[in-house]
Amino acid sequence: MKIPNRKGYFGKFGGRFVPETLIPLLYDLEKAYLKVKKDPSFWKEWQYLLKEYAGRPTPLYFAQNLSSYLGKKIKIYLKREDLLHTGAHKINNTIGQVLLAKRMGKNRIIAETGAGQHGVATATACALLGLNCVVYMGAKDTERQKLNVFRMKLLGAEVVPVYSGTQTLKDAINEALRDWVTNVTSTLYVIGSVVGPHPYPMMVRDFQSIIGLEIKKQILKKEGRLPDLVLACVGGGSNAMGTFYPFRQDLQVRLVGVEAAGEGLHTDHHSATLAVGEPGVLHGMLTYLLQDRVGQIKGAHSIAPGLDYPGVGPEHAYFKDTGRAEYVSVTDEEALEAFQLLSEKEGIIPALESAHAVAYLLKIAKDLPKDTIVVITLSGRGDKDVASVREYLEGN
Amino acid sequence: MEKNASLIKKAINTIKSKGDVAVIPYICCWDPDLETTEAILWELAEVEPACIELGFPFSDPVADGPTIQKAIVRALEHQPTFEAYFEFISRLNQKGFPYPIVCMTYYNIIYRFGLEKTVEHALQSGLAGFIIPDLPIEEAQPWIKANQNSGLATIFLATPTSSEDRIQKIVKHTKGFLYYVSITGITGARDSLPEDLADRLKITKNLCGNNLPLAVGFGISKKEQIKLLYPYADAFIIGSAIVKIIEEKGKNSPKEIKTFLKNLKNL
Numbered sequence: 121m122k123i124p125n126r127k128g129y130f131g132k133f134g135g136r137f138v139p140e141t142l143i144p145l146l147y148d149l150e151k152a153y154l155k156v157k158k159d160p161s162f163w164k165e166w167q168y169l170l171k172e173y174a175g176r177p178t179p180l181y182f183a184q185n186l187s188s189y190l191g192k193k194i195k196i197y198l199k200r201e202d203l204l205h206t207g208a209h210k211i212n213n214t215i216g217q218v219l220l221a222k223r224m225g226k227n228r229i230i231a232e233t234g235a236g237q238h239g240v241a242t243a244t245a246c247a248l249l250g251l252n253c254v255v256y257m258g259a260k261d262t263e264r265q266k267l268n269v270f271r272m273k274l275l276g277a278e279v280v281p282v283y284s285g286t287q288t289l290k291d292a293i294n295e296a297l298r299d300w301v302t303n304v305t306s307t308l309y310v311i312g313s314v315v316g317p318h319p320y321p322m323m324v325r326d327f328q329s330i331i332g333l334e335i336k337k338q339i340l341k342k343e344g345r346l347p348d349l350v351l352a353c354v355g356g357g358s359n360a361m362g363t364f365y366p367f368r369q370d371l372q373v374r375l376v377g378v379e380a381a382g383e384g385l386h387t388d389h390h391s392a393t394l395a396v397g398e399p400g401v402l403h404g405m406l407t408y409l410l411q412d413r414v415g416q417i418k419g420a421h422s423i424a425p426g427l428d429y430p431g432v433g434p435e436h437a438y439f440k441d442t443g444r445a446e447y448v449s450v451t452d453e454e455a456l457e458a459f460q461l462l463s464e465k466e467g468i469i470p471a472l473e474s475a476h477a478v479a480y481l482l483k484i485a486k487d488l489p490k491d492t493i494v495v496i497t498l499s500g501r502g503d504k505d506v507a508s509v510r511e512y513l514e515g516n
Numbered sequence: 517m518e519k520n521a522s523l524i525k526k527a528i529n530t531i532k533s534k535g536d537v538a539v540i541p542y543i544c545c546w547d548p549d550l551e552t553t554e555a556i557l558w559e560l561a562e563v564e565p566a567c568i569e570l571g572f573p574f575s576d577p578v579a580d581g582p583t584i585q586k587a588i589v590r591a592l593e594h595q596p597t598f599e600a601y602f603e604f605i606s607r608l609n610q611k612g613f614p615y616p617i618v619c620m621t622y623y624n625i626i627y628r629f630g631l632e633k634t635v636e637h638a639l640q641s642g643l644a645g646f647i648i649p650d651l652p653i654e655e656a657q658p659w660i661k662a663n664q665n666s667g668l669a670t671i672f673l674a675t676p677t678s679s680e681d682r683i684q685k686i687v688k689h690t691k692g693f694l695y696y697v698s699i700t701g702i703t704g705a706r707d708s709l710p711e712d713l714a715d716r717l718k719i720t721k722n723l724c725g726n727n728l729p730l731a732v733g734f735g736i737s738k739k740e741q742i743k744l745l746y747p748y749a750d751a752f753i754i755g756s757a758i759v760k761i762i763e764e765k766g767k768n769s770p771k772e773i774k775t776f777l778k779n780l781k782n783l
């Protein structure tokens with residue numbers, strides 16, 4: 121069975137729930153993407169840029185100190201997406217989509233951003249490839265992430281603060297969609313995760329799958345076998361899907377996505393969409409959502425700005441329902457501990473998002489059988505979080 | 517069984533046969549409160565509308581511009597439920613409200629309430645139909661199925677990016693009237709409309725045939741616009757221009773809205 125199907129469904133999730141104006145564009149985009157998908161020259165260009173410009177392949181690093189600290193009986197590998205240019209996995213996708221936009225003859229790129237990571241990665245790809253770039257960002261986020269706003273401006277992008285709704289990521293996506301509805305011919309919307317209407321979840325997954333493909337090759341070389349457990353954090357779900365997808369048929373590999381439990385699942389301050397959300401339609405897709413009884417979308421919370429999203433990619437919803445992946449969550453507090461531990465033990469300051477994946481390992485390490493091989497995708501580096509972590513630790 | 521859908525068509529034809537302008541006003545229920553919404557509706561009834569679009573607010577209205585977004589924020593402060601919306605429609609109809617009301621809302625509200633249950637409640641309340649801007653025909657099968665023989669109007673939208681082929685398909689699924697979006701863009705009053713709009717309406721009217729009225733919306737707020745388009749469209753949807761009056765006048769808006777529409781209809 122082909123996933124997604126022709127209509128963009130992963131099981132019962134996905135689809136194309138957008139205003140009519142955008143439907144013909146989504147067909148065009150799908151057609152253009154399926155065309156380049158079969159075009160070796162496209163992938164050659166993409167691979168060239170990822171290698172020479174962004175720094176791929178990223179190392180699969182054996183975290184010996186952390187492994188020892190946890191009792192030596194398990195081996196922990198870190199997939200170092202944090203070493204990529206711009207500091208996170210987001211660049212794998214933005215270079216892909218901006219290259220596609222060029223081939224489609226578009227000259228204007230729009231993007232949404234929450235923390236600013238995807239905005240920076242999009243602005244970077246646009247600077248590199250010579251396209252105009254407008255980034256929508258919730259007004260609250262522009263306040264919280266002033267440095268990333270400045271970064272995007274340095275890269276030549278225009279940053280538009282969004283004052284509607286909760287003034288965060290979900291509203292930035294709404295505003296980007298409104299822009300796209302208005303500027304249909306000139307513009308391509310570069311979405312930052314495996315979310316949105318078909319073909320985005322499929323396309324972003326394909327671009328991010330480079331993560332899992334490299335892991336597979338690297339671990340076979342180092343260990344001669346596949347890992348037992350693979351962990352990644354889940355916001356919209358792109359680094360996790362990129363990690364999981366190449367393993368989907370290797371059923372001996374346990375895939376675990378880690379969501380943000382924020383201040384706890386019993387509160388209203390979390391982003392654990394797969395854990396406690398219910399199916400609904402937002403941003404063009406049918407998927408699990410944080411929503412109230414009426415169907416109004418709730419605000420999400422996490423100490424990690426990149427996990428702060430009330431929806432999740434439809435393919436994760438599908439993996440959850442079919443049981444191919446498990447989804448768990450860790451709190452702000454637990455993520456902070458992992459953030460500090462990895463910094464101290466390995467000299468690697470992880471992004472707060474990625475620290476969630478590490479935190480879950482810390483929780484379950486003692487129950488893992490001897491000789492378990494674990495791979496954690498370290499989706500990004502923590503430079504962007506140092507100031508807020510400091511505030512948090514000194515404030516407590 | 518097409519009673520609601522045909523009601524709208526009949527209303528449009530009656531108005532047009534008198535040489536009058538058929539208008540379809542939009543307001544958001546609970547903006548700024550339910551009492552004012554009801555007062556506005558009774559004033560609207562005095563301008564003989566073709567039907568009324570009564571919005572149910574959704575937190576993430578991607579098809580709406582700033583004016584209607586703000587209305588939705590005002591409405592959401594009352595934490596409205598879909599049940600309460602249907603109860604309100606029921607009460608209006610019990611009091612003999614003389615014009616068809618269609619619900620404009622986003623798909624998640626309906627999905628969450630349940631498709632069958634929505635249809636059931638709509639029929640019980642006397643609601644005439646639905647406009648769901650984020651439900652394109654591709655995704656509409658479950659909704660169409662839930663509506664089979666319900667007689668409710670399901671109003672799909674056609675836009676400047678829809679090819680003639682697509683419009684033909686959209687027309688096939690549409691009951692009540694076809695909602696033609698004047699511009700590639702979001703809701704909001706505009707000073708000027710695209711120059712080729714009349715041409716596109718002509719083509720679309722042809723595709724609608726004699727049975728399906730064609731209404732044009734998005735950006736319409738002025739008499740000159742209506743004058744220009746009058747020969748090509750059966751009805752005119754007026755949203756943001758009315759909502760703007762509510763934003764400015766709040767509880768005092770009902771009479772002003774009536775005056776505004778009366779003037780607009782008087783070519």
Ligand SMILES: Cc1ncc(COP(=O)(O)O)c(C=O)c1O
Pocket residue numbers: 208209234235237238312313314353354355356357358359360425426427471473474499500501
């Ligand atoms: C470093 C990092 N990791 C993870 C995420 C979450 O996104 P996704 O779940 O799509 O990988 C983000 C989003 O901004 C991020 O910056």
